Amino acid sequence: MSKLFSSFGRRRGLQGAAVGAVVLGLLLWWLLPLGERPPSGTIIFSTGTTRGVYQEYGERLRTAFGKDMPNLTVKLLTSDGSQENVTRVATGKADFTIAAADAVETYELEQRPGAARLRGVARLYDDYVQLVVARDSRINSVADLRGKRVAVGPPESGVRLIAERVLKAAGIDPRQDIEPMADGIDTGPGRLRQGSIDAFFWSGGLPTDGLKQLASKFAYRFVPIEPELVSKLHAEGGAMRYYRATNMPESAYPSIQNGSTVPTIAVSNVLMTRADVDARLTEWVTRTVIKSRDGIGAHVHSAQLVDLRTAIYTDPLVLHEGARRYYRSVKP
Numbered sequence: 001m002s003k004l005f006s007s008f009g010r011r012r013g014l015q016g017a018a019v020g021a022v023v024l025g026l027l028l029w030w031l032l033p034l035g036e037r038p039p040s041g042t043i044i045f046s047t048g049t050t051r052g053v054y055q056e057y058g059e060r061l062r063t064a065f066g067k068d069m070p071n072l073t074v075k076l077l078t079s080d081g082s083q084e085n086v087t088r089v090a091t092g093k094a095d096f097t098i099a100a101a102d103a104v105e106t107y108e109l110e111q112r113p114g115a116a117r118l119r120g121v122a123r124l125y126d127d128y129v130q131l132v133v134a135r136d137s138r139i140n141s142v143a144d145l146r147g148k149r150v151a152v153g154p155p156e157s158g159v160r161l162i163a164e165r166v167l168k169a170a171g172i173d174p175r176q177d178i179e180p181m182a183d184g185i186d187t188g189p190g191r192l193r194q195g196s197i198d199a200f201f202w203s204g205g206l207p208t209d210g211l212k213q214l215a216s217k218f219a220y221r222f223v224p225i226e227p228e229l230v231s232k233l234h235a236e237g238g239a240m241r242y243y244r245a246t247n248m249p250e251s252a253y254p255s256i257q258n259g260s261t262v263p264t265i266a267v268s269n270v271l272m273t274r275a276d277v278d279a280r281l282t283e284w285v286t287r288t289v290i291k292s293r294d295g296i297g298a299h300v301h302s303a304q305l306v307d308l309r310t311a312i313y314t315d316p317l318v319l320h321e322g323a324r325r326y327y328r329s330v331k332p
Helices: 003-031 051-066 082-090 102-107 158-169 190-193 207-215 229-234 238-242 279-291 292-298 302-303 320-327
Strands: 041-046 071-076 094-102 118-134 148-149 179-181 199-204 220-222 244-248 263-274
Touching: 003 199, 041 082, 051 071, 051 094, 051 279, 051 292, 051 302, 082 094, 082 158, 082 238, 082 263, 094 102, 094 118, 102 118, 102 158, 102 238, 118 148, 118 158, 118 190, 118 244, 118 279, 118 320, 148 190, 158 199, 158 220, 158 229, 179 263, 190 199, 190 207, 229 238, 229 244, 229 263, 229 279, 238 263, 244 279, 263 279, 279 292, 279 320
Parallel strands: 041 071, 041 094, 148 179, 148 199
Antiparallel strands: 094 263, 118 199, 118 220, 118 263, 244 263
16 A cells, blocks of 8 residues: 555656646746757847937847847947937848837838838837926917927937927927927936926837936926827828827826826837848847846836737737747747
8 A cells, every 4th residue: 555655646746747847848938948049149229319218228128138148249329219210220220129100100101211121029118298398487388389499309219200290280380480409308308407498399108217317406397288289190190190199197207297197199119120130039039028028117117018918019010020920929
């Protein structure tokens, strides 16, 4: 009888060990493909302006890539933002980037060089349009910007694209009815604090470090962008279908908003590449982006919004084959 129980115990032990091995194997498979050597070589990642979310996200993604793919060199290039990012990837000057969906669609609709080669990797998070003025400013609406000194972002930025469209929807010619400035989140806050400009547009994830830092030095507030303006943009069609009316949550900048939400516009961001970029590399990149969400999200709040269930929706771009492989591999 003791031999029977001993044999039974050994079988149970072996079964338990087998189950444990399977669980461990599945865990490792989720983290890194078993038995597969990580990709190596060099890639160029186009980010954004300093103090912007694209730049910080790109820096932390590079660290995450280094852990999963230690022989892969990731070179970061700062940029004006979405418009320049799309152009760089489409023309082969960068391999991966983040860009707002409206900028991607605009590039495709204009049939610019390399547009047909653009592919999606993951939908990331939403950008929020943030129109900033001094707290004691008399500017209370977009229409009040007429005749003012307004920073609309660098020429090839996503904020320039959306700011000019918002101004036009409010009946303002962005080249004649305001004094346009090319400041972005890197210089705009400082110039507003100095009184060199009356307002500046910014479009980025919440919260943006440049505005968090400004809040500790200067009293400012956000000008609402009302839903009626979004309706006018939608009526234009094309890339403007990617804009949605929303409210900036009161938790974005607590010391500035004082418990109040702000009506504004949001647009989704897409991690993108080209069709000719290696599929295996892109699969690994996709895996790391999803896996690193919580780690990066502890520092870049917007990264917390990356979700496996919605990451595949990279409209207006079709998924890159490598990204498609990854999503298929984790499909329940």
